[in-house]
Each structure stands twice: as C-alpha cells, then as structure tokens.
Amino acid sequence: MADDIVISLKNVSKVFKRYRHPADRLKEIFFPGKSYATKFWALKDISLSIPRGETWGIVGRNGAGKSTLLKIITGTLQPTSGTLQVNGRVSALLELGSGFNPEFTGRQNISFNGRLLGLTPIEIEQRFDHIVAFADIGDFLEQPVKTYSSGMRARLAFAVASSVEPDILIVDEVLAVGDAAFKRKCFSRMETIREKGGTILFVSHSVGSVLELCDYGILVDAGENLLVADAKTVITQYQRLIYAPPKDVQIVKREILAGIAADNKNIDSKEDLSEKKNIKTPSSSKKQSATGKNNAL
Numbered sequence: 001m002a003d004d005i006v007i008s009l010k011n012v013s014k015v016f017k018r019y020r021h022p023a024d025r026l027k028e029i030f031f032p033g034k035s036y037a038t039k040f041w042a043l044k045d046i047s048l049s050i051p052r053g054e055t056w057g058i059v060g061r062n063g064a065g066k067s068t069l070l071k072i073i074t075g076t077l078q079p080t081s082g083t084l085q086v087n088g089r090v091s092a093l094l095e096l097g098s099g100f101n102p103e104f105t106g107r108q109n110i111s112f113n114g115r116l117l118g119l120t121p122i123e124i125e126q127r128f129d130h131i132v133a134f135a136d137i138g139d140f141l142e143q144p145v146k147t148y149s150s151g152m153r154a155r156l157a158f159a160v161a162s163s164v165e166p167d168i169l170i171v172d173e174v175l176a177v178g179d180a181a182f183k184r185k186c187f188s189r190m191e192t193i194r195e196k197g198g199t200i201l202f203v204s205h206s207v208g209s210v211l212e213l214c215d216y217g218i219l220v221d222a223g224e225n226l227l228v229a230d231a232k233t234v235i236t237q238y239q240r241l242i243y244a245p246p247k248d249v250q251i252v253k254r255e256i257l258a259g260i261a262a263d264n265k266n267i268d269s270k271e272d273l274s275e276k277k278n279i280k281t282p283s284s285s286k287k288q289s290a291t292g293k294n295n296a297l
Contacts, residue, residue, distance in 0.1 A: 007050040012082035014043040042068040055200040057214035065223040088167025102146035135159035172203040
C-alpha cells in the first residue's frame with residue numbers, strides 16, 4: 001500500500017446468514033450438508049483507496065451498509081471476501097456509548113476506554129484534564145455513565161476518541177445527539193486532526209454537515225458503492241436517491257452508476273477529472289487521489 005494511502009479496500013464483500021427460526025442454526029451444525037439460512041449481502045464488491053489527510057463523508061439510506069463498512073475498516077467485522085489494508089492508529093465512535101461500562105463513572109470510563117484505544121496509563125493521565133475540559137460534563141464526571149443523557153455520553157465518547165491523536169478517526173452519527181455548540185467543538189477538533197495529517201471518515205444524514213466538513217464522499221446503497229466523488233456531487237446524487245418515488249429508485253440508481261461509467265470512459269487525464277467533477281483541490285495530490293478513487297470503481 002502506498003505511503004499516502006491509509007485505507008485500501010479491494011473487492012470487499014460481507015454476507016450475513018439469516019435464519020427463520022433459532023433452531024435452524026443447530027440444524028446446520030448437526031446436518032452440515034444442508035443450509036437453513038438465507039444470505040444477506042450487506043456489502044457487495046467495495047473498492048476504495050482513501051489518502052492521508054482527507055475527510056470523507058459516507059452517506060446512504062438506512063440499511064445501506066454504511067455501518068458495516070466502518071466496522072470492517074475498524075476490524076470489528078471481518079469481510080467475507082476481498083482484502084483490506086489500514087495504515088495507522090484507528091479511533092472510532094461507531095455506536096453511542098460503545099466501549100463504556102454503564103456502571104463505571106465517567107472518570108473510570110476515561111481510563112477504561114483510553115486503554116481500549118491503545119493509550120498507556122501515563123498517556124491517559126497526561127490527557128485526562130484535556131479530555132474532561134472538552135467533554136464539559138461537570139460533576140457528572142463522578143457519576144455512573146448509566147445516569148448520563150445521550151448528549152453527555154456523546155461528549156465523553158468524542159473527547160476520549162479524539163484525544164488519542166489518531167491517524168484515522170471514524171465518526172458514525174454519534175454527533176446527531178449533541179447540541180449545536182458541541183458540534184462546533186467537534187468539527188473544530190476534526191479539522192485540527194486533519195491539519196496534522198489525520199484522515200476522517202464521517203457518517204451522517206445531515207447533508208449540511210457533510211458539505212461543511214468533507215472533501216470527498218461515498219454514496220452507498222443496498223451494499224453497493226454507487227458513487228465516489230467530491231462531497232457536493234455525492235450529496236446531490238444522494239438527495240436524488242432519497243427523494244425519488246419508490247417506483248423510480250432503481251432508475252435513479254442506474255442513472256448514477258451509468259454517470260460514473262460515462263465519466264470514466266471519457267476521462268483522459270487527472271486534470272480532466274477534477275474539472276468534470278468540479279472537485280475542490282488545494283493541491284495536485286488531491287487530484288491524483290480523486291482519479292484513483294473513481295477509477296477503482
């Protein structure tokens with residue numbers, strides 16, 4: 001994997017087995033020659049190359065496969081097929097309160113979660129005051145996390161996850177429960193991480209947040225990677241998809257995929273791709289990475 005590529009997926013797919021009855025799982029054990037399950041493909045042949053120092057938004061309808069994709073990148077799930085390479089320390093907020101023990105206090109969970117993220121006790125102690133100040137939960141620091149509101153959990157979780165100075169920060173919808181002031185703090189922290197060379201993957205249904213924060217975007221639907229482009233182009237197509245009448249959804253999906261195929265067929269240079277997609281590229285390296293992303297499809 002090239003030094004500037006921190007996440008590389010090649011033909012990654014993930015299938016889950018679904019059983020009509022719990023007993024069908026046992027039947028497969030005792031009768032291995034017969035399957036009692038139906039297959040559900042959560043991801044289908046996903047290929048991506050994500051460079052260092054960029055912020056990517058991942059959008060799609062509910063059940064599109066966004067969270068499954070992130071769990072594979074973090075190593076929580078293993079792909080059924082395909083290859084994955086991740087270069088660097090990953091810090092992820094995949095579910096609200098994940099990694100927290102609800103019976104522990106906020107103080108205890110900072111230490112507990114910090115260890116899970118790879119920090120040593122000394123590093124946790126060095127960062128502790130900074131984490132507490134960022135979370136800003138007051139006297140609740142000494143209370144069990146089970147007494148926290150969803151917003152307070154999000155504050156503490158983000159404060160810990162972003163304090164480890166990750167090479168890759170993954171945020172999956174947890175900021176949706178925070179107030180506007182806290183979101184601004186989080187966006188500012190993510191921008192600082194990116195300026196230091198970190199890569200951010202951001203999942204949100206808020207198109208405004210994706211447009212404000214992200215350089216590029218990925219549109220996923222029914223486990224398929226429909227589009228990789230600049231954030232504005234992806235959001236435009238995402239809105240077409242979610243507002244399409246049910247009878248027109250498949251037509252819109254085919255149009256999005258056909259548009260990518262047409263672009264790739266007619267592109268002769270990296271510069272042409274930047275102009276065609278209207279990608280905002282502060283440097284030539286981003287033009288190169290954008291071309292690679294679309295050609296991967």
